[in-house]
Amino acid sequence: MSFDHFCKITGGGWHEMKAAIFSPVSYLGPAKRGTWPVPAEPYASEAAMHSMQLSLDQFELADEVGFDWVTVAEHHYAPLSITPNPMIMAGALTQRVRRAKIALLGPTVPILNPVRVAEEFAMVDNLCGGRVVAGMLRGTSNEYTTYNINPAESRERLEEALALIVRAWTEPQPFGWQGRYYEFRSVSIWPRPVQQPHPPIFVSGSSPESGEFAARNRIRLGLAFTTVPLARDAARYYREQAAAAGWEPAPEDVLYRVAAHVADSDEEAMEDLERAEEASRASGAGATSFSRANPGLDEAAARAGYYGRDTRVQRSRLERRPLHERIEQGQLVAGGPETALKQIRRIRDEIGAGILEVIFQPGSPYQPLARARTMKTIELFGTKVLPRMREL
Amino acid sequence: MTEARTADVRFAERSVEADGFRIRYLEAGEGEPLVCLHGAAGLRVSRGHEILAERHRVIALEVPGFGESPENDRSASMRDLAATMTEAVTALGIHRFDLLGNSFGGRLALWMTVLQPERIRTLVLVAPAAILPEDRGQAGPPMDPNVLSAHPERLPPRPPLDPAIVEKQLALVRRLAGPPRDPELEGRLPDLDVPVLVLFGTSDRVIPPEMGRHYREMLPNCQYVLVYDAGHLLDADRPEAFAAVVEDFVQRPDGFLVTRKSGLLNP
Numbered sequence: 333m334s335f336d337h338f339c340k341i342t343g344g345g346w347h348e349m350k351a352a353i354f355s356p357v358s359y360l361g362p363a364k365r366g367t368w369p370v371p372a373e374p375y376a377s378e379a380a381m382h383s384m385q386l387s388l389d390q391f392e393l394a395d396e397v398g399f400d401w402v403t404v405a406e407h408h409y410a411p412l413s414i415t416p417n418p419m420i421m422a423g424a425l426t427q428r429v430r431r432a433k434i435a436l437l438g439p440t441v442p443i444l445n446p447v448r449v450a451e452e453f454a455m456v457d458n459l460c461g462g463r464v465v466a467g468m469l470r471g472t473s474n475e476y477t478t479y480n481i482n483p484a485e486s487r488e489r490l491e492e493a494l495a496l497i498v499r500a501w502t503e504p505q506p507f508g509w510q511g512r513y514y515e516f517r518s519v520s521i522w523p524r525p526v527q528q529p530h531p532p533i534f535v536s537g538s539s540p541e542s543g544e545f546a547a548r549n550r551i552r553l554g555l556a557f558t559t560v561p562l563a564r565d566a567a568r569y570y571r572e573q574a575a576a577a578g579w580e581p582a583p584e585d586v587l588y589r590v591a592a593h594v595a596d597s598d599e600e601a602m603e604d605l606e607r608a609e610e611a612s613r614a615s616g617a618g619a620t621s622f623s624r625a626n627p628g629l630d631e632a633a634a635r636a637g638y639y640g641r642d643t644r645v646q647r648s649r650l651e652r653r654p655l656h657e658r659i660e661q662g663q664l665v666a667g668g669p670e671t672a673l674k675q676i677r678r679i680r681d682e683i684g685a686g687i688l689e690v691i692f693q694p695g696s697p698y699q700p701l702a703r704a705r706t707m708k709t710i711e712l713f714g715t716k717v718l719p720r721m722r723e724l
Numbered sequence: 725m726t727e728a729r730t731a732d733v734r735f736a737e738r739s740v741e742a743d744g745f746r747i748r749y750l751e752a753g754e755g756e757p758l759v760c761l762h763g764a765a766g767l768r769v770s771r772g773h774e775i776l777a778e779r780h781r782v783i784a785l786e787v788p789g790f791g792e793s794p795e796n797d798r799s800a801s802m803r804d805l806a807a808t809m810t811e812a813v814t815a816l817g818i819h820r821f822d823l824l825g826n827s828f829g830g831r832l833a834l835w836m837t838v839l840q841p842e843r844i845r846t847l848v849l850v851a852p853a854a855i856l857p858e859d860r861g862q863a864g865p866p867m868d869p870n871v872l873s874a875h876p877e878r879l880p881p882r883p884p885l886d887p888a889i890v891e892k893q894l895a896l897v898r899r900l901a902g903p904p905r906d907p908e909l910e911g912r913l914p915d916l917d918v919p920v921l922v923l924f925g926t927s928d929r930v931i932p933p934e935m936g937r938h939y940r941e942m943l944p945n946c947q948y949v950l951v952y953d954a955g956h957l958l959d960a961d962r963p964e965a966f967a968a969v970v971e972d973f974v975q976r977p978d979g980f981l982v983t984r985k986s987g988l989l990n991p
Contacts, residue, residue: 492952492953495926495952496952499926499950503934503937504937505936505937505940505941505948506940506948507936507937507940507948507949507950508947508948508949508950508969509949509950509952510923510949510950510951510952510962510965510966510968510969511951511952511953511965512952512953512965514952517947517949517980517981517982517983518947518981
């Protein structure tokens, strides 16, 4: 489907694009690289505390300069992300972020107690006056080792847990749940979500299975750690499936996450990035992420059936690519404001995404630009790029 | 997993005289009697009933006017019919029993309980049709297995019902069912202290599962449990889940909220 055609079916005209800022809240201290789980030796608590404060500062600034959302996520056992319970980070954010929505993309639902997830989302929604966005993710394959859950059952667990969470948010009478994976004799959560009937729900939609599930259940779609061509196909498939189910997703129902580095000029941005790449190579952190840091474990999860129908594509999404290829594939927005806007327009046009979620950690996530630099990037993006995304 | 339960349960067909009717019933198992009342589609036993029969004496009664029985133009109301069905249980020599009703049979079972609460140990209402949305049309219950069930592939093959029988049954249901909300019935619920379990499938397309909350609201001793991924025929759609929750409730209605499943993995 062409973008013009997409505009026609979504009511015509250009749609406004919203911006989210995502931070995995990386630990900025000494740590082993290239493995998972990562041993806490070496470890510096000063660095961990500083990293969390830095993230809070960044989110606060992003809120001030006009980002529509701030986003946190759940990951375990690695310094790349030190928010194993993103609800706690979100709780802190409710006191720092006054205007933007607070998105959790998300809790890794199949490894958690769904009633607890419902309760925590409701709490956060109360603390921030109805601004929470509820992602319900399956997570990366390694997370199934975290709490010892069979990855082969992850999708069925997610689907059931989501049904239970929505019921816990909306059912006024205490009820029991006789599920396949979950059983509760009486559920009656307090507090209730502020947003009625419940906060907006996103699932990750890169695989055909999740696109179908989201379309069938009228859930919004998040596309992350992918490429523009893959995301375009996934979004198109989601819209086709939604049409078959008798509804039409709005642009705001599709989110695309991209790494970004914006500087005053293209040259400066590229220099920064190349320097970060070099540093990352030198530290040996280049190939490090959650499931990719432990290929044996990922392979075992794949054999268990974690990836579903298009295993090869799903696993290739996570492959690490050189800088120029990441830009080409739309995994990285990089340059001065003009160039960045051009790249963002392409994302919107090709995917039809109404929400662009940026992660300001170019190069290796283990080598983020220095604090002042990231703050400057957020500010620059907020003043030079964001306002023009509204009128793209 | 409970799927491993493969005991070969056979239901015997018998009949009993009560209130001037000859009432057919299916029976299997030994133990405390569990009397079952079918829905508007007529007498059937599902895999769920079979599992229950491994530990209970399951007696599935056929409502007069259903199946091969002559047209029933004598029962004037649900209340009337409830009295007849209780008499059938009495004729079987059973005084106090656990009672389970599906859909239309749920409405009937609730009437039986309201009329003689002292005889009912526990009441299980499966997708009951006792409280219905007020805007419900007069179309009557659907017969399409694809609407009734969330997993029609799990339904045992069943010869198609004679259209004349279907029409006869539906006419009786329409004549007796009463309004979507029956003030006479609902008015008696707050005083009913029989333990009640209300089950709805989350994918019920005949009666919205949210109706379950009304029973929970009005009955002083009621548990309302949703069976995930089950339709209106929830005992056939998720037989193991159905049987497990029913058995647990019937065995210990007072301790039902407190699990007895051990979390111990490696002693």
